[in-house]
Amino acid sequence: MALITGETNLFFPLIILSLLYLIISKLITPKSKRHPPLPPGPSPWPIFGNIFQLGKSLPHIALANLAQVHGPLMMLKLGARPLIVGSSPAAAREILKTHDQALSGRAVANSLQVKGSKFHNLSLGFFDECDDPWKRVRSVYKGEFFSSKILDAQTEVRENKIMGLVKYLGSKEGQAVKIKEKVIFTAMNILSHAILSRDLVDFEGKGMGEGLMENIRKFAELGGTPQWADMYPILRGWDLLCLYKKLMDVFVKACAVWVDLVKERRKSTNDPTAKRDFTKALVESGFSDDQINALLMELFSAGVESTSATTEWTLSELLRNPKVMQKLRKELAKEITGDTIKESDLSRLPYLQACLKETLRLHPPGPLLLPHRATKTCEVMGYTIPKDSIVMVNMWAIARDPKIWDNPLKFMPERFLSSELDYKGTDFEYIPFGSGRRFCTGQPLATWVLPLIIASLIHHFDWALPGDMDPAQINMSDKLDVTMLKEEPLCVIPKLRRQFIN
Template identity: 40%
Template sequence: MDMMASTFVKADNTLFGSLFFLSTFISLFLLFIISKTKASKSIENLPPSPPQLPIIGNLHQVGNNPIVSTAILARQYGPLISLRLGQQLLVVASSPEAAMGILKTQDRFLSSRPVPAAFNHKKYAPHSLVWAAECNQTWKNLRTLCRTHLFSVKALESHSRLRAEKVSWMVDFLRRKQGQVIDVEDVVFTTLYNTLSSIVFGKDMLQFDEGDGTTRDPHKESVRKIIEYGSRVKDFGMFYPRLDRFDLHGTKKGSLKEFDRLFGPYWDCLIEEIRAVVNSSTWSSDQAQCFLDLLLENEFTNYQIYQFVLELFIAGSNTTTSAIVWAMTELLRHNEVLSKLDEELQKEIKSDQINVSQLSELTYLQSCIKETYRLHPSVPLLLPRVANETCEVMNYTIPKNAMVFVNIWAMGRDPELWREPLRYMPKRFTESKLDFKGQDFKFIPFGSGRRICAGMPSGIKSVEYILATLVREFSWTLPNGDDPSKLDLENKMGVAMRRVNPLKLIFKQK
């Protein structure tokens, strides 16, 4: 009886799914048929495009992994292509020349941002830095605040003690867990998140469960759910603006629920308590103990603080975690590289405590990090831009309101730019002058132009410090004695490009 009931449930679900798909398709078709808005005139001299289907355009060719599909299309149609996704025109660059045209030559016309549904909430969105629709004065002020008080050389030096404390906590935890299987992403994410929360709020925001090595924390779960909502590739509202209000996938509703859950009464009370101190007659800037003091001194509202802090935590923790996990994956797969890196660290760092400022001078460590970013960029399709004016790139027209992407994943694997591009070979960077500053457009893991990642200096320091510490302090093995050379490299698209299968290792102190 139970089996029969299960069969009927499955049949009902299948029927429901088919009817939903059919009704959605019919709705889209009618939307185009009955719309009173005339179709826009065809735009001349667009970048080359594959053939398009009615209504959906090239949506079927993009699929769920746009970094790969657009790279394949670029090989066939050229380094700058155009795609029609529903009603949205998309332009994708996959070469240094095309990237320079977008990020440098026409940067002032291509600096606007489309705001994803997951982050497009009326009470939060106006205070965004990452997803600011325009490079307006509010955006400029936030950038200046970050550069001065979070990411400048002076700021990074002032935060070095906190960074060292959190990394020391990570080492102590892994020592206690020797012989147990550890989810590397979880450990690294928690370490980075608590580093940032200590800088901003003066306290850790995540707790680690000593029982099984996993975090049981509602705060962390909300952050991860927001990241998941923001990682959804297909968004009907983006491709068909008339459908945006229906929130067909529940992205807006779901992410707003997590926003409100994340920043509930507890944080309101905490901020109000500190605000009362900052607004008192006895307050002076010299008393500031964390970044929140500075935000309140600049009269930031609670919503401004929440949006700004959330973006800082997601960008600073999620993307940096991704880079560290991918670096460890490649080092495990290439034992000769891991041995050479360990040799450099043991030779150059004599003291028990790693001096963070010393790491930027370690040639092979820097080469391993750069090679990781080449093969596994944290944001493989640089965050999208929108043309605020019609302009030209590589003699092609990019019309106003077109969405623009730069596929740095494709450039990092281009055989015309790199010898044996699919091989992990840090030595290619040993004598290279390529850096992270966004000036050489074949290697721009943090972007370029006015929208270059503001947190790049902090992110690089974190990758250097945590990776060097894990290599120097521990040996790593896969569970069940699995062969590291066969470790998979499957990735999934998201706010940061992550492994499909979590990297789980056994740590042993050297």
């Protein structure tokens, strides 16, 4: 996303360099064997390519509109860099399955891969290729954080944290609250308990983790700032905006939250009585402090924002669709016999699961997934994909395609009740967690936490909007950072239902 979001910072002196680059590249490029044609696409402007056709903040929508004209596999230019976009299930299958090996590189922003970087090739999101070090990190994630055994051991913690959210909201009965903000604090503590064996914040955001998410957002914003070096490889290695220093300042502030705890885990390596959490597992696996910092930053960044945003989108859709809300309440009333909802109850709540699937269809946290990179030239759907092209799948466009979905813009959970579509990344018309080598490792945890939060909010509360606002008037516009967020935060007023017990 670093190459197509944010303001385009263009510098007139570099236009001359760009012209020279284009001229030289034409002169030195040798003639080669005939290849299939490049994918179709809009005509690029000199120097700048198609960057002005992507819009400032909603590239998933701009790319979907362009695909209507140029087809399901198209090519644009970001300066001199090819951008390949797939916008159909067939194109997604080719990119994420058939040619997954050749197209599973990562397009890492220049500001993150300067010499001596504390981020580059340390966490899953910033590995250039799916090589042995990448496989090692992924293996530790799967074995020490997202395995069934580890997740089962954390069940009670997750249930308690979510019940803590319910009780806090109960104390705010009749008051307007920004629901996303409170879910952020809950998600932070669910993760921090598994990672660091302690809570980071209370429901007012106070505690040792105060300011962590603000720093993570600043890091994402800086990392997403476009640079000429991202669009013109000849300038690679030049940090003209001094972004790396700014990134490091924010990174150090974020990592200060857990630096002392990492030191404690190193000291207790040989202590069999010491509590074992994910940080200790990383220490025992031989990871350096730099890599542990990068991995923890990645986990909090990816896990917290997507959980809170999806909860906010779901509650918004339920308020706007009272018949769906009523049907979900009936299911909960029928299946939940106790005063609280347990993870063991979730398998008996198919309509709840359908509501979550429908939210992820309409409002996927990563509408374009994270950008891939072609590690070698290959042929896809009869077109040549040049080496080092940026490759994206417009999951947002696929999930709203009327050729695939009936009434695609309507929130209709019923469409999933008789469907076998799931989250595993094998059905390319529905891939909210991606697919292939770069499939989201956090999917198993997300599909436990999200339905439990949503069910608890609906089971324990009636919800109203400030000023007796009509739910149909809720602004459903989105904005895209790394995660797709509601442009206007959802403010709601909780009213306790009789099921709640203090």
